[in-house]
Amino acid sequence: MIKIGNVEIKKTACLAPMASVADRAYRLMCKKYGCAYCVSEMVSAKGICYNNNKTAELCTVTDSERPMAIQLFGNEPDFMAEAVRIVLEYKPDIIDINMGCPVPKVVNTGAGSALMRNIPLAVEIAESAVKSAGDVPVTVKIRSGWDSDNINAPEMAKALESAGISAIAVHGRTREQFYGGSADRAVIKAVKEAVNIPVIANGDVIDADSCIDMYNQTNCDLVMIGRGSYGNPFIFRETEARLNNMPYNPPTVEEKMRVMLEHIRLIIELSPKTEELAIHEARKHAAWYMNGYYGSAKYRAKCYQLTSYAEAEFLAEEFVKLQYGRLHNNAM
Numbered sequence: 001m002i003k004i005g006n007v008e009i010k011k012t013a014c015l016a017p018m019a020s021v022a023d024r025a026y027r028l029m030c031k032k033y034g035c036a037y038c039v040s041e042m043v044s045a046k047g048i049c050y051n052n053n054k055t056a057e058l059c060t061v062t063d064s065e066r067p068m069a070i071q072l073f074g075n076e077p078d079f080m081a082e083a084v085r086i087v088l089e090y091k092p093d094i095i096d097i098n099m100g101c102p103v104p105k106v107v108n109t110g111a112g113s114a115l116m117r118n119i120p121l122a123v124e125i126a127e128s129a130v131k132s133a134g135d136v137p138v139t140v141k142i143r144s145g146w147d148s149d150n151i152n153a154p155e156m157a158k159a160l161e162s163a164g165i166s167a168i169a170v171h172g173r174t175r176e177q178f179y180g181g182s183a184d185r186a187v188i189k190a191v192k193e194a195v196n197i198p199v200i201a202n203g204d205v206i207d208a209d210s211c212i213d214m215y216n217q218t219n220c221d222l223v224m225i226g227r228g229s230y231g232n233p234f235i236f237r238e239t240e241a242r243l244n245n246m247p248y249n250p251p252t253v254e255e256k257m258r259v260m261l262e263h264i265r266l267i268i269e270l271s272p273k274t275e276e277l278a279i280h281e282a283r284k285h286a287a288w289y290m291n292g293y294y295g296s297a298k299y300r301a302k303c304y305q306l307t308s309y310a311e312a313e314f315l316a317e318e319f320v321k322l323q324y325g326r327l328h329n330n331a332m
Contacts, residue, residue, distance in 0.1 A: 002198050002221045004167045005137025007067050007093045009222060010036040012240040013211055016202055016226035017042055017071045017096070017141070019103075025266035026285070027065050029259070030229055034236035036222070037067050042098050042106075045074030045083035057272075059090045069094035069139065073101060075110035075121065077128035084132035094166075095133050097126065099156075100143040102175045113175035116146045119159050126163035137166035141202075144187040147176035153187050154194040161195045169200035169224055179227070188218040200224050207235060208242040231288025233259065253293065253323045257316035260289035264312050279306050286312060290319060294326050 001008050014037035015022060015030045022030075027038045043058045061068050070092040074080050084095055099122055101112030108114075115122040122140075129138045140160050145151035157168045170191050172183030183203025192199045201220035205211050206228035214223045229235055234251050241248035251259070264282045271278035287300035299319050306312055 004094060004139060004198055006135070007137060009067055010240075011222060012036045012243055013205070013223045013225050013236055014038060014200070015229060015236075016224045017069075017098070018226055019101075021230075021284075023267075023270075024060075024062070024065070025263060025270050027068070028062075028266060029233045029263050030236055031065060033233040034240045035233070036236070037069075038065055039069045039071050039094075039096050040092075042071050042073050042101060043083075043087075045072045045079045046076065048072070048083040048086050049079050055086070056090075059087050059092075061090050061092050067093040069096040071096040071098050071141070072129075073098040073106060073111045074125070075115065077121075077124045080125050081128040081132040084129050084138075088133070088136060092136065094137050094139055095129060096139045096141060096169075097129055097165075098141050099125075100141045100169075100171050100175075102143070102178045107175065113143050113146065116143060116152065116156060116175065117150070119152070119156055122156065123159050123163045126160050126165050130164035138164070139167040139169065139200075140165050141169040141171070141200075143171050143173055143175055144184050145174050147174050150174075151184075151187060154190045157191045157195050157199075161197050165197065167198040167200060167221075168195065169202055172201070172203040185214065185217045188214075188220060192219050192221075198222065202226060208238045208248070211239045212242060231256075231260070231285065231291055233263075253320055256289050257320055260286055261309075261312060261316055263289075264309060268309060275309060276307055279308060279312070282306070282312070286315075293319070293323055295319075295322050 002011050015035045017039035019041050048055050059070050070087045072083050099115040106112035142156055144153045153170055170188045172188050188201045198221035200222045201214050201218050202224040205214055205225045211223045238248050267282045268275050268278045283304050283306050287303035290296045290299050
């Protein structure tokens, strides 16, 4: 176990905050399969302060998701302080501040990874959040730096620690890299050596082996998984088993399709929209569950045409038959 403030978290793997991906349905699926801790989708501090009508949808924390953080982004300390006071009403276990998002519409406001270039402002924002949060721990997610000529994550982490944050998550890529290239684990290790608070490592963790390598190479306190969980909540079960020297049986294609359908049902159930509109949001998730199988390209394309849950059921059944038909033909 590790502790962030007074929050205890299993030292296995946690789920990264991913906008338009890691919604409540996604988080619940990952928690069911062993995710140790999850973070909400990124929420605008200023938007919350102006009574954004999506606040409740984005900030509600259910018991099944705990321990869970609400993640905020912004570049103005006063708005951040007020946003923290507002989201405390939803009783998150942790408040997380995003200082690593590389998306232009966030960076161009001076938030996200733009703060990697303005450490004094980043510290002001962190201090305002910590002051407003009271006993709730505040964490920050950063990148390795702005670009390859400006790798300053260790310096940033030390400054944020002095501002009172309780843990720091590091994505081992620069803003310039976005999600390309490779995550630099040496930078994450340098951050771990620079601070005394827990360090959460993120970047290129796609299975139990890469998770264990991340622990070994960085000496981090916790590993965070993002895109490696796409269509694969089982990655948390696999990682926990390996870390505890327990046997692990990968999911069969039937189990994958069953879990895919369960995930789609959750999306529909939790969405305020009609089934037809909710299915639009579920399409990418359905496609991800089919990755890596024979004929998956064709079926992923079919996923993006889904208009109902009944169609998803039919597609899943057809996909399973395709896999076993191929095995039968290869055995002959």
